[in-house]
Amino acid sequence: MSPFLEMHNISKTFPGVKALDRVDLMLNRGEVHVLAGENGAGKSTLMKIMTGVFRADPGGIIRVEGEDVIIRDPVHARALGISIIYQELAVVDNLTVAENIFLAREPVGPAGLLDRRLMQAEARAVLRELEMDIDPSALVGNLSIGQKQMVEIARAISYRSKLLIMDEPTASLSHHEAETLSRIVRKLAAQGIGIVYISHRLDEIFAIGDRVTVLRDGATVDTQPIARMTPERLVRKMVDRDLSQLFGQHESHASDEVLMSVRNMSLRHRTAQGASVADVNFDLHRGEVLGFFGLVGAGRTEVMEMIFGSRPHDGEISIEGRKVEIRNPSDAIEQGIGFVTEDRQGQGLVLGMSVRENFSLTHLSDYCRFDFVNRRRESARCGDFIRSLAIKTPGPEQKVMNLSGGNQQKVVIAKWVARRPRILIVDEPTRGIDIGAKAEVHTLLNKLAQEGISIIVVSSDLPEILAISDRVVVLKEGRINGVLPRGEATQESVMLAATG
Amino acid sequence: MTVSGNEVAASEQTERTLLGSVMELRHMREFGVLVALLLVGALISLATPYFLTTNNLMGVFRAFSLTAIMSIGMVMVIITGGIDLSVGSAMGLASLVTALTFGAGYSTAAAIAAGLGTGLAFGLFNGLLITAIGLPPFIATLGSLSIGRGMMYMITHGVPVTPETPEIFSVIGQGYVGPVPVPVIIMVALMIIFAIVMRRTRFGRHVYATGGNEYAARLSGVKVNRIKLAVYVLSSTIASLAGVIGFSRYLSAEPASGFGSELDVIAAAAIGGASLAGGIGSVTGAVIGAALVGVIANGVVLLNINTYAQQAITGGVILIAVSLDVLRNRYTGGNG
Known part of the structure; x- marks a missing residue:
């Protein structure tokens, strides 16, 4: 079976800056793939290309499930099964959990009114499947940061995402919340969903990752199974550069x-x-x-x-x-x-x-x-x-x-x-x-x-x-x-x- | 120090050509509304020569002077990013308190002080609601608008208060210096004073900075809460002065005095280039804005247009003036 997402020779040039320089990346189903690199290494530009926010320079090839595609915009990316959870959570505090999960695609009854019951039931089903202990009728504003993140994950899963990108998901979580999150990440991977996991925390990278790709100055430095990496080697690969x-x-x-x-x-x-x-x-x-x-x-x-x-x-x-x-x-x-x-x-x-x-x-x-x-x-x-x-x-x-x-x-x-x-x-x-x-x-x-x-x-x-x-x-x-x-x-x- | 600064400014000005000065004026925010005022004035005077007579013009000036005076306080509030909906109540309450003080047999000075004191207290109330409790200005002043209005009806039971007043007091509202009505002189004096305060003093700079970016101003050491408190106190106190002048004019404190005037006052500030988002606006602009509305009102009367149309015309002028301002800013990238 071909990998879910293949990216070859991906470059991105902004006026005066080459943010990405011939990056290669291959993401398998059911794999937690860690993207590591310093701030400014090109991680976020790469993510934005995956989700259609930016378009790669001509010459790059993106294949989803073996077929060449040009990802036009975030809606297109989502249709292809690619979702992202940004560090800055995008939830609406004064709506309920269910309303957030179905935001902008609310189920509507025959009279054009919201079908609240269906929304509740489906939200409950998604949350139960992910073993998240969250009430679908709770107001999102009353949830903790970790729970809000769970709501975002549930939303992404309810889109039937096949690839979930998570940008420093534990940056603002407590230790306990981070543990819950890693359990859910493993569970999603076991269901065959590919995860791109961006993190600076070494302990977490080694605990959760299957493979790691290191970016530095916009280029791919290395891709390795985590088992063949040590924290010291990883850090050296990330930061080794000429001091200007x-x-x-x-x-x-x-x-x-x-x-x-x-x-x-x-x-x-x-x-x-x-x-x-x-x-x-x-x-x-x-x-x-x-x-x-x-x-x-x-x-x-x-x-x-x-x-x-x-x-x-x-x-x-x-x-x-x-x-x-x-x-x-x-x-x-x-x-x-x-x-x-x-x-x-x-x-x-x-x-x-x-x-x-x-x-x-x-x-x-x-x-x-x-x-x-x-x-x-x-x-x-x-x-x-x-x-x-x-x-x-x-x-x-x-x-x-x-x-x-x-x-x-x-x-x-x-x-x-x-x-x-x-x-x-x-x-x-x-x-x-x-x-x-x-x-x-x-x-x-x-x-x-x-x-x-x-x-x-x-x-x-x-x-x-x-x-x-x-x-x-x-x-x-x-x-x-x-x-x-x-x-x-x-x-x-x-x-x-x-x-x- | 300031004298030498003015001398430099003056010598620079003499070096400019007249055309240069006019082109320079073009960049002022008040320029648009000033042109509109002259244009409307010219149109009316073409239709009826009576418009440009001293008698008529002074009447027009006196008619809009109270709105203009209140707009001076209002524009300072608006520049901080706030709004004061309660100016009409502050004005009405002040005229009532002045009347009651006269009625109780006190002197002219005491009556005026009581009127102005009412405004000051009213402003403190608004300012503390906004700074100490943190209410949005719209809500705080909406509440005090109703409280003030309610108090007036409670005190008067809907009956005007008409106490005996000494001759000297009526000079404020009814007197003339040469051909110029006293309220107009007060308006011009306040305009000059507060234009200087806003342009030349630290307080003025802090008012603009608070509205321009409250957080950055606070981090720079500007005591934004004090600035806000000050502008609400100034707004209500200036409105109460308008109340005292109004009472001196008619020598009767009406329960409905000042009712709805906040809308005219806000309109004057907005027509004069103030941005309700804060940070932008000027005292002279607000007064010119009030003048424009006043001239239109006069034109409607002189040209025998249905007076009911006046409000609609004023509304149209507000929309046109502010739209032009918004469009101008869009095309000059905020440089205008």
Whole structure:
């Protein structure tokens, strides 16, 4: 019998980027096939080609059950038996479980009204078949993350899917929920359904997978039965790459003096995704660049939000030996903390405002007398930063929405640096910006550290973390699972601390 | 500091040609509604020469001045991304409290203070519902709209309040400085003050930032709750000033005073270029918007058009003005 899905010579080029380069992949029925690789290795592009979101470049061949096909769109993919469960769950909270399972293909009676009874009965049947203990009439909003995921799986199965793609399904699940999920995955595979399983967790990959394909920089590195793989070999295959010369030489400016210490910090409430963060302890030295690494859902951003006061926390923060109360961002700013957020457009910038107005928002009082803004001084200072950070904009009056991602990021950094912070937190500082701007951002961070500013860098780009950090704090499932000094931090050691 | 800043701006302006300045104006958000106002004015004056007489124009100005005054507070609320449906009640309640204070024998100053105080308290109530409890502005002010209206009927039992008032008080609503009615002077003064506040002060900048991206503003250290509280207090207090002026004009506090006026006020702000999504709008635009509606109302009367048609025409103007704004933004990619 031929494999369910064959992909040969699949490439995908975006303007300026080759996301996939002649990838081959073969997926069998009843097999749990793990797709492994770093962020940006091309996993999600490959998934999107499988589900018809993107089309592969000409020359690629896709065969479903032995027949050549061009997957036109997600609806077509579903008709071919290919379904996907994204990391961001796509369920409607204010509908019931049954209504979610049958969303957009609700059974209708002769009078054109919903046939609720049929819907309930069929939903119950699907759930029972999967041994899921969920009431079809329950409101999805009242379910846990794990149960919501079960609802999505049930929906996919009710489409009679033959291939189910799961993108980091356990990233936000509790240990117990993850176990239930792996039982269901095995059960589906036993029924002959093929599973593409994307995960960063080594233990899970080895527990659940039959075969593994490693992607790196858009190309297939290897496909092996799991039995012939070890965690160390897998990690090496995933991360082995030339560290770009662009990152330059690292110079440490860290002093022995502890600037900020965080003790027993925990999230007061779980996040909307159900994640918790607890017992976070670390010191930040003056002039130090402290890297924070962890997988998606490990709690990196939550830790930063707690320090910055935008998320309620328990525990203690001291700056220069004195305990400080940080209850909201204004408190943090008063303590000399700046926060370059991960989501530039949603949290960092007022898109409809000009470069000047965004720039000065953090320190407007510097230009004020009796609350009146002196625009000339404001504009001049903004101009200084535009020049020194080489922000590409026609001028301070340009609206930030018209700037490129890299230049928007520089505006966000500028607005904090202009305040002369003691501590600058940068969350994913180079996500989605090109390599040149990335190198400039690294140089800038290094320069700020040299000036005595302490910097916390959060990034899922491991080479970036290793290149610019003096020490690396590794988070796993909401707890610190290792603090590695520069000499001991390697791709392998950090990845192991994040996954093992 | 600000003086030197203005000097720079002034010297820059003298270097521009007249044509250049007009082209510069074209980029202002108020430009569209200003052109519409002049166009409608020209059309009416072609049909009837009486439109452009000082007498008529001043009458028109006085007629829309109360709506315009309230729209100054409203547009600030709208720029934060909120809405204040209760301005009509704040206005009516303030005129009633002013009347009752006079009726109890207090002085003019006390009566005015009581009226304005009513608005201030009303605004605090709205603002706290929105910031401390977290109610959506639409719901909070819808509730206070009804509460205010109900209180007025409870107090008056549906009968107008007409106390004795000193001569000096009626100057506010009925007086003139030269040919210009006092309410119009108050309107222009408020417009200038709040246009400067919104454009030149930190408070103004924070109002725009709150509406433009509340989360980013908060993370930048803007105390967004204080800003929101402030705009609701300003809106109600300004509305109560309109109430005091209205009472001074007619010297009678009607139970239905201000009824339904929130719609005219919101319309003025929207016609003047304010976006109900927040972050965009201007005080001068709102006043020009109120003027446009006022001029149309006057035109309907002068041209002997059925007065019932006036509301329909006003509605059409709102739709045309806002549609043009939306289309302009679509084609300039939000650069307009």
